[in-house]
Amino acid sequence: MSRFAMRLLLAAYLALLACAPTRAGNWPQWRGPTGDGVSDETGLPLNWSNDSGLLWKFPLDGPASSSPIVWGDAAFLTTQEGDNLSLVKINVKTGQAEWTQKVGSGETPRAPLKAKSADERRHQKFHALQNLASPTPATDGEIVVVHFGNGDLAAYDYAGKQLWRHNLQDDYGIYTIWWGHANSPIIYKDLVVNVCMQDSLADLSGSPVESYLVAFDKRTGQVKWKTARQTKASAEECDAYTTPVVRTVGGSQQLVVMGGNQLDAYDPDTGKQLWFLSGLVGGRTVTGPTLTDGLVFATRGKKGPLVAVKPEGAGELPEKDIVWQATQDTPDASSPVALKGLLFWITDNGFAVCRDIKTGDVKWKERIPGDFKASPVAADGRIYFLNRAGQCTVVAASDKFEKLAVNSLDGETNASPAIAGGRIYIRTSKALYCIGTK
Numbered sequence: 001m002s003r004f005a006m007r008l009l010l011a012a013y014l015a016l017l018a019c020a021p022t023r024a025g026n027w028p029q030w031r032g033p034t035g036d037g038v039s040d041e042t043g044l045p046l047n048w049s050n051d052s053g054l055l056w057k058f059p060l061d062g063p064a065s066s067s068p069i070v071w072g073d074a075a076f077l078t079t080q081e082g083d084n085l086s087l088v089k090i091n092v093k094t095g096q097a098e099w100t101q102k103v104g105s106g107e108t109p110r111a112p113l114k115a116k117s118a119d120e121r122r123h124q125k126f127h128a129l130q131n132l133a134s135p136t137p138a139t140d141g142e143i144v145v146v147h148f149g150n151g152d153l154a155a156y157d158y159a160g161k162q163l164w165r166h167n168l169q170d171d172y173g174i175y176t177i178w179w180g181h182a183n184s185p186i187i188y189k190d191l192v193v194n195v196c197m198q199d200s201l202a203d204l205s206g207s208p209v210e211s212y213l214v215a216f217d218k219r220t221g222q223v224k225w226k227t228a229r230q231t232k233a234s235a236e237e238c239d240a241y242t243t244p245v246v247r248t249v250g251g252s253q254q255l256v257v258m259g260g261n262q263l264d265a266y267d268p269d270t271g272k273q274l275w276f277l278s279g280l281v282g283g284r285t286v287t288g289p290t291l292t293d294g295l296v297f298a299t300r301g302k303k304g305p306l307v308a309v310k311p312e313g314a315g316e317l318p319e320k321d322i323v324w325q326a327t328q329d330t331p332d333a334s335s336p337v338a339l340k341g342l343l344f345w346i347t348d349n350g351f352a353v354c355r356d357i358k359t360g361d362v363k364w365k366e367r368i369p370g371d372f373k374a375s376p377v378a379a380d381g382r383i384y385f386l387n388r389a390g391q392c393t394v395v396a397a398s399d400k401f402e403k404l405a406v407n408s409l410d411g412e413t414n415a416s417p418a419i420a421g422g423r424i425y426i427r428t429s430k431a432l433y434c435i436g437t438k
Helices: 003-019 168-172
Strands: 054-059 069-071 074-081 084-091 096-105 143-147 152-157 162-167 186-188 191-196 212-217 223-228 245-249 252-259 262-266 273-277 290-292 295-299 306-309 322-326 337-339 342-346 351-356 362-367 377-379 382-386 391-396 403-408 418-420 423-427 431-435
Touching (some): 069 418, 074 431, 084 143, 245 290, 377 418
Antiparallel strands (some): 069 074, 152 162, 342 351, 382 391, 418 423
């Protein structure tokens, strides 16, 4: 083979690598490369503690709700200290911060968990377990995007320079979600997509409030499209804290959204609604959709039934597109994860469930100690369940329950783990821990 031919072959190989899925090497957004909590990494750590199995820990002080993301040698976190909202870049080789940028500031009004009066519904309050820094950032290796509960949405380059910034409350109106805006942004091609699902106030006097999806040019911040998302829900049932996911169908992409008693999909390039399944009445929605094997798994709000949907066609979908549903022991906060033809989830009070993806048949149900808000992650033939006390129970991704390890770290957490480069990253109120081998 000539040198010229070898160079062409090498160039083609490098191009293929550049276009390859990022699932194995990076964890670029909420729930990983494809938004489903699954990594192709192997050889991951099984055992760790405060005294062993750690490569480094980056000290933190405060609530831990947003999850870490990782791309190459960079890990990113959002933080709230007092009223200050910041983005931190950490070098994963050294565990040291490369820079911290203050994005904005804002107050965190709190309210007790109870039904709200008409006046109380007109402004968001925050649940005790979250704050303004609950949304997880997103990156594509070129920029990193952050969103905060005060409405700030901003993009930075890897040197820490702010490229653009919007405040969505200033642009589109005050948030009326009951317990604090927490949707995470995603990056799709050259777009940054963010959703807002909130109380419409349609049953009160005055103008109703809009829920919406909006997409910005990732480099300039220019608005590319905005789509209203009004459903038949009312009051708190309008609220959703979920993040959209992208599915590929017949070579085209669909942006799948769950909330407001409705599951639907949009063309991510234009914002046009493609299909919707309404009538999924439950309540405010925290757990987001999971995609696998042509199915969309979504939980109706407030521990309602978990439905397996096979969306076919356009416009309003018939109820027959619900393949199966689970009515008991469903998750309220954490999202399910799928691996090896099985669907795994955990309830807030620690009942872990395994069901067959195709049929919904229960394979096992086991009690795992602790309270849970974080979504489980799957990798290396294992499922990692992280409870609020920082204890992670690792089980086999199998139709037979097999507990492999129980590991504990200091600090409380609501953040989901990240997996990248053979390492596991766990954020607690005390630190960001990097778990791995040298």
